[in-house]
Amino acid sequence: MKEAMLYTPLDENRVHCYLCSQHCRIDPGGIGKCGVRQNREGRLWSLVYGKVIAQHVDPVEKKPLFHFFPGTTSYSIATAGCNFKCLFCQNADISQSPGIYGYGVSISAEQIADRAQEHGCASISYTYTEPTIFMEYALDVAALAKERGLANVFVTNGYMSREALDAIAPFLGAANVDLKSFNDEFYQKQCGARLKPVLISLEGMKKRGIWLEVTTLIIPGLNDSDDELKQIAQYLVGLGAEIPWHVSRFHPAYRMGDIGPTPVETIRRARKIGLEAGIHYVYTGNIPGDAGESTLCHSCGAVLIRRVGYSISKQNLNNGACAKCGTVPAGIGMN
Template identity: 50%
Template sequence: MSTKDSASPFYEELEGKKVRCLLCAHKCVIANNSKGICKVRQNKEGILYALNKNIFVALNIDPIEKKPLFHFLPGSRSFSVATEGCNFKCVFCQNYEISQIGEREIRGRFVPSEKVVELAVENNCRSISYTYTEPTVFFETAYETGILARKKGLKNVFVTNGYISREAALKIKDFLDAANVDLKSFSEETYKKYCGATLKGVLEGIDFLLEAGILLEITTLIVPGMNDSEDELKKIAKFIASRSKEIPWHISRFFPNYKMEDRSPTSLESLNLAETLGKEEGLKYIYKGNVWGEGEDTNCPSCKKLLIQRQGFEILKNVVNNGICPHCGEKIYGLFG
């Protein structure tokens, strides 16, 4: 791969060979021969390069439920890919070994976008998921792959922190079908302290994705002592409801990891509190993550009958018919079939 191939279209030139990256809400101003916060974009003589272009550290086959997406082609397989790098510095990241790369050389192997799509088709996947790290920082790779995937009848998915810029979101509707966004907190202080980001940027990113017509689900990892207060959980639920009460909310249990190994796992009481608050705000679909055998099923929000029964990432039963509840005719949010 030549350096020309990895030049990014998402930047603007500034004085003194500086550039401003336009991919995410950081809008990094990068001096010559320096990198952005994500550590995978470098300014070389006034041109911004994506150092991770098509350099993959993961090419896996996952159930779509693992993203988690419960209302998007349930029971299907998704070809799941990632490059290194991230624009957040989450102290509880479970994939920190590939997201937090510092100044070391980027690892992985070069795989052309055409080959990624070919592998997805060969393995009977219905979608390609850009996941594990942060797809916004390998946007050029995702865009190129996603356009090719659509031509082969595949869908495209982002599992993202939501810190996307309007400029990138305007391009995303060319190829993206669904996204799960991590809404990690509803506090500017928490985002700054634990993630190196802003709540404002995430909320704007969610709105950008909704404006682009992307099918959305939201996940909140509930971390003891960080975002588990009743007030904060209520604010998260209220925000989701203000956008659409149809948006599924995944409330996930935290387990000690990375720089938060001193924290206890999330209590079931905290998950139950979040579920109650979500229901009080009128959210129609609430799921519990990282809890075996509880809070995984989809019930009709109107007649309350069981529509999709899950066990882990496995679908045991699915009676949704073209997005409609067969019992009462209620339209069910998502893409089915």
């Protein structure tokens, strides 16, 4: 347990937490919407500092990040909790269960950095749950990682406050942000959140020079219309046409078991919409072996990185540029 950052005392021992855009006002003894930050006698505490509930060595492509040191591994960690309440959560067992903050193995920041290096990882990813809610721990790990030459990656819903982004940005090399919909009603009903703060975070990350990739999980009947997909695509083009967009296939999960998997053709249609809007790199997700997994030169269409699931082979790359036309693909560590 560690005293939380980014909170303000209020009257009658209440506190205002502004770590994320939920802006919880928490009564004495109460816990924020994330389930892991508690007011104890007028002071706010993180209940999950150093309590790791998941840790794995993952391909960086699993985040997914396709333009950030492709082919490397990332030491991936999470604590319990989340500031969203997504009805379709893929990791509900470690993010949504009441009292989940009591679970996890105590591991120091130094041990995480050590393990990442021992496994030959190029980066540490803060993922599986929402990293914003374990920001105190993430900051300590990220500072050590940067000192040791390891990159840091956030896989996030983008709901951190501006102050939280200011704190972590100096240490972040890349982020994959879930843009779950372009409809505020979807965010309210399906996630217990709002759209605008996510867009503010995306724009803030771009402005701060963090490498960005964006993922949208396409759910039948909820966010799969041509109009909405075009809105997302047009927004991303305005933010930066070089930002990769991952359009992923939904599978029934958590409280959304009554909706079937997304048809493969819907995912391919979403990819086509993104490319036609002007996004340089649009990828199909959760369809192993699909042609939409590979990186193509956005100028001439040559295959630069062929992917089958998380297995990759680089082709037609010469010193980081397309061997056919000389165009340099966007990203970091692409050569």
